[in-house]
Amino acid sequence: MLEIGMKGNAETVVTLDNTAKAFTSGALEVFATPAMISLMEETCWKMIQPELEEGLGSVGTKVDVSHMAPSAIGSTVMCEATLISIDGRKLVFEVVCSDENGMVGMGTHERFIINNEKFMQKATGHK
Structure with a gap:
């Protein structure tokens, strides 16, 4: 069950x-x-x-983040997300990334709960 305040982590x-140079989003070998x-x-x-019913998924619909500090090759970047709003099928998360030296980035991310099969039919032009 989805609940305001639930948290998730990844790193x-x-x-x-995954550097800016590899992503062509910049010229330096730091986390892109x-x-x-x-x-x-x-x-x-x-x-x-894991909290969604069988056949349901989610897609990202909005990202509003700041990337505030560089992370060098070899650094571990950790992300913590907190679900801060549930409005029907729209979910809003607070996201914070940090590495060994402190905060790297933060902001909000919105996702929308979808029916996977219907979404893929729409994406491929099939009804």
């Missing part, structure tokens, strides 16, 4: 594959903002998926 290690956003989304969906 990743910064490698050459798109990789941080991906970690935030992963944390949220993995937290809520």
